[in-house]
Amino acid sequence: MFTTAALAETAALVGDPGRAAMLMALMDGRALTAAELARVAGITPQTASGHLARLTTAGLLSRHCQGRHHYHRLASPAVAHMLETIMEASAAGQALRPQRAVVTGPRDKAMRAARTCYDHLAGQLGVRLAEALGERGYVELSDEGGAVTETGMEFFRSFGLDLGPAPARVYCRPCLDWSERRLHIGGTLGAKLAARCFALNWIRRNSESRAVTVTPAGQRGFRETLDI
Amino acid sequence: MFTTAALAETAALVGDPGRAAMLMALMDGRALTAAELARVAGITPQTASGHLARLTTAGLLSRHCQGRHHYHRLASPAVAHMLETIMEASAAGQALRPQRAVVTGPRDKAMRAARTCYDHLAGQLGVRLAEALGERGYVELSDEGGAVTETGMEFFRSFGLDLGPAPARVYCRPCLDWSERRLHIGGTLGAKLAARCFALNWIRRNSESRAVTVTPAGQRGFRETLDI
């Protein structure tokens, strides 16, 4: 059947360690060059080139050439969503299995603490953020959907977020965190929230990974506004 | 890094045509025996046995032995969600590519018309259902979340659905249909809706695939209640 073949094809593309590493590196929405991607994947440029070509023709990546640099990014949020979902199912599977010792290096630690999830915040920071917003009644989260409350709308506006006209009452897609196994806030609200935190210099991107670090200003800001 | 390896591992499991076919066959939430799965995948039982063992130890499937029959089912809704999301990203990728001729056999046609998506309805029927419910103001859908309205709660109760106590206002997770590229209703509401339609004998499972057929009673019922 047609659909099954497409499923296997796409999954097989993600199923290679080298390609998976490159896709993960692109999870924060930035565009990286072929050489950078080769490095994070731990393979030679010529090997990476082949992988990138396949990912691009499959429509998982989009490329954009500028001079002699070829920039690659995820073709759509759908791809990022797919990757997070695979990690989620994977984590759910591991949880059921006998606990294999998971070696958590410092890199992993930073990722678990705070990272970007395509365009919004995840990790412990994302979870704490979602909890604090929930406790204060600014958003209502469940496994299945999320909603911004009236007081939440006011709060976000005062925080500098333009959520647009009111009609779409539901802005936030809850997103199950694969390291914390708890909900954090994605969707449009999550993206705008993350962007605002970057703009306020509360958090800063890590140059090497999707991990983000909370700045001193951020420590203060998060404590003052949400007590987290 | 740990997380990347897990991503590749899980994706590689889905990336084999045989395993993908078996997973797709389990997408409607039923449990199938090893022999049945071997048949749908077009491989011999001993090959299927190996695949099923790997999928089970990875936590994607759960098995449950009854006499000499070994029943397999998806380990969790997270796995079903992952599969749908991969198809979605795959479809999005294909849409960007030059239109390759997609051969749509009668099997595909039935699938596109109406099918189950783990526990709720998808395909053209699912989309029409979502549209009708939206037009009547029973649910509010967006790409990011969905909500049941007050009048919707009444309607669903009158339709025979027990949605439980009111607190969780948001019941329905919109689910992007990979064949229609439009939203349909998943989540708890979607599952209960589908179950009710089966109970009313409005729709019937196809023995060979996830496709469902609308019965004459269903034709009448859908027209009378929602004019679809």
Added chain:
DNA sequence: CAAATGCTTCGGCGAACGCCGAATTAAGCC
């Protein structure tokens, strides 16, 4: 107890694919 059925394990075959070295093209820089 013997036969049949469903499932699994083992062993070897073959194809697919990831990998890199070497060579080629293209863009910037002196």
Added chain:
DNA sequence: GGCTTAATTCGGCGTTCGCCGAAGCATTTG
């Protein structure tokens, strides 16, 4: 025009992995 760097293409090597035939366990049936 040379030199460096980025990216790609090509060719061949090696491993991995899916596949099936044959055999081995369990469970049900006569």
